[in-house]
Amino acid sequence: MNPGSPVPLLNRVRAEATRLLDEFEAAGGSSPDPYRAEPVFHAMAAGKYLGAMAALVRTGLLSPTKAAARAAPVLGRLGAARLDNPGGGGAAWGLGFEWGERPADEPYLVTSAVVARGLAEWRAALGDATQDAGLADAALEGIASWVRRWQAPCSDGGSLPAYSRSLRLPVYNAAALAQAVLLDFLPEARAAAAEGLHAIWRRREPGLGWCYDDRNGTIDLVHQAYLLRSMRAIVAEPEWSAEALTVMGHFEGVGEWRDALFLGDEPPAAADARWARRHGRRWLLAGEKRARLWSLGESLATLAPRPGASATRGWDVRLAALADNLLRRLAADPQEAGYFRHGMHAAEGLARMLEWRRSATRSDAPADGAAQEAAGARTPGARAAGGAAG
Numbered sequence: 001m002n003p004g005s006p007v008p009l010l011n012r013v014r015a016e017a018t019r020l021l022d023e024f025e026a027a028g029g030s031s032p033d034p035y036r037a038e039p040v041f042h043a044m045a046a047g048k049y050l051g052a053m054a055a056l057v058r059t060g061l062l063s064p065t066k067a068a069a070r071a072a073p074v075l076g077r078l079g080a081a082r083l084d085n086p087g088g089g090g091a092a093w094g095l096g097f098e099w100g101e102r103p104a105d106e107p108y109l110v111t112s113a114v115v116a117r118g119l120a121e122w123r124a125a126l127g128d129a130t131q132d133a134g135l136a137d138a139a140l141e142g143i144a145s146w147v148r149r150w151q152a153p154c155s156d157g158g159s160l161p162a163y164s165r166s167l168r169l170p171v172y173n174a175a176a177l178a179q180a181v182l183l184d185f186l187p188e189a190r191a192a193a194a195e196g197l198h199a200i201w202r203r204r205e206p207g208l209g210w211c212y213d214d215r216n217g218t219i220d221l222v223h224q225a226y227l228l229r230s231m232r233a234i235v236a237e238p239e240w241s242a243e244a245l246t247v248m249g250h251f252e253g254v255g256e257w258r259d260a261l262f263l264g265d266e267p268p269a270a271a272d273a274r275w276a277r278r279h280g281r282r283w284l285l286a287g288e289k290r291a292r293l294w295s296l297g298e299s300l301a302t303l304a305p306r307p308g309a310s311a312t313r314g315w316d317v318r319l320a321a322l323a324d325n326l327l328r329r330l331a332a333d334p335q336e337a338g339y340f341r342h343g344m345h346a347a348e349g350l351a352r353m354l355e356w357r358r359s360a361t362r363s364d365a366p367a368d369g370a371a372q373e374a375a376g377a378r379t380p381g382a383r384a385a386g387g388a389a390g
Helices: 008-028 043-057 066-078 109-129 136-147 174-186 185-201 221-231 236-251 294-305 314-334 340-359 365-377
Strands: 030-033 036-041 151-155 159-161 218-220 260-264 271-279 282-287
Touching: 008 043, 008 066, 008 314, 008 340, 030 340, 043 066, 043 109, 043 340, 066 109, 066 136, 109 136, 109 174, 136 174, 136 185, 159 174, 159 185, 174 185, 174 221, 185 221, 218 221, 221 236, 221 294, 236 294, 294 314, 294 340, 314 340
Parallel strands: none
Antiparallel strands: 030 036, 151 159, 218 260, 260 282, 271 282
């Protein structure tokens, strides 16, 4: 590499993923949070940590034996943090701190689904080296019983798995994450899970995505990523890719992605009118708040092609632009990376990008070159309206 030339993208991705995982382990999975100043163990972050470690094992960057030794303390704390499931069977997890009027031991579907996926992927990647003390089975049983028995009514007369024990509301992203875990890892639940995911897919507004629920018109980035990632197994790849690129592309701002969109008749006070565009007879507006690390990390994990799959040059450029944005955000705001629920989303996104690139049949040169092209792809003139980031 010539002096003064930029560090190749994949080298930066690997270095930052390694750093984030090392810091999580050193702190025992405990950190402050935007909603709590005192450090606490974060089960959701542990689920994302396990997903990232599993990806590194699959790439060959980490041996199963070494991964198991590193993760043993995290698995121990995750086991100690398990909660009773409102569905009646298996394990559940929560925030570990009070949120609003809800106690620290309130179980949440979104947290439980992230933990269940992390544990299931960990077991699949490590095999006999897993040493999870039955946590993966307990987590999957918990999601299955929650989905069957703890439902919330929707405004259209249907129902979805409820958000938490006391918040019996239908929240699309949490329901989709839960159904996707069952589809991928619990054979006896696959048919019902696929049906549930198709029902949520039909609730989106094509080309725009999903509102938070059927009562809230905010469309935020991390939840679009959760939902699109969950839908990948049930939607034909060409349709999924087109929808993902269009939906995610709405969040691009000047050089940085935005965290939320608003759909309304006129600009709300929290929106930046420079990023207003027509959506039918209404206005779609991007909020002023730049995308958080967990939004960018989950988006990267969502858009990275399946390991071994090919990608077009244009897709490479889009992924490189997103990864570069995430890396720049990490450098600019180290405090947010120290919030482990956010930082571990970033770590998993980076690890999954490494997994795809290392498993691809062609060389790493296109992705590194795409990082250079990404600088020119951050401006509005370099992208089509409604196109993907980059």
